[in-house]
Amino acid sequence: AQKVTQAQTEISVVEKEDVTLDCVYETRDTTYYLFWYKQPPSGELVFLIRRNSFDEQNEISGRYSWNFQKSTSSFNFTITASQVVDSAVYFCALSEAEGGADGLTFGKGTHLIIQP
């Protein structure tokens, strides 16, 4: 079973629209971290945010906001007033205490297309 599910494979919106990217995770750990990374067409991975399992406060950074809800095991990402430069693949990732690697488990990503 997938540990990180990003059900939206591709989303296309017109510039200035708001868009929400969904992320659902699965873990048995009580201590874990969730991440969002952006992968623009150039291919590099850009860190956006990290949230630990004990902090359910929503976070806003400019046009970006994140909604973490443990009750639904979700960590959704909203872009307000989208811009063409937001076009990218966005990955949600999980880091768990168990397993030893402390590596990240990634979802399959959501390809966001912002049309001018």
Added chain:
Amino acid sequence: NAGVTQTPKFRILKIGQSMTLQCTQDMNHNYMYWYRQDPGMGLKLIYYSVGAGITDKGEVPNGYNVSRSTTEDFPLRLELAAPSQTSVYFCASSYSSSGQGALGREQFFGPGTRLTVL
């Protein structure tokens, strides 16, 4: 600081050839990782290292080997390349204080190496 650097950027291999993907970081990070990204998929962990001389398998280690002789370098070796190893390979690093593990630490990624095996 250059951060995490990877060489080469692109490579085409024939089936059965071998090669080493290089990864170097200049941030004095103790943790280093290798991931692969297949088309339309997220990244999957191949191997990781918690410090010089210590490596361990991740989710998809078959067909690969690693070594960590220095803090800075973490090369990934492909022996007997197969078409299934066609992918983009990312190296990453993170830092954690001794004994605390790397849970929750931000990982810094290199630019990736695009490998095609024909």
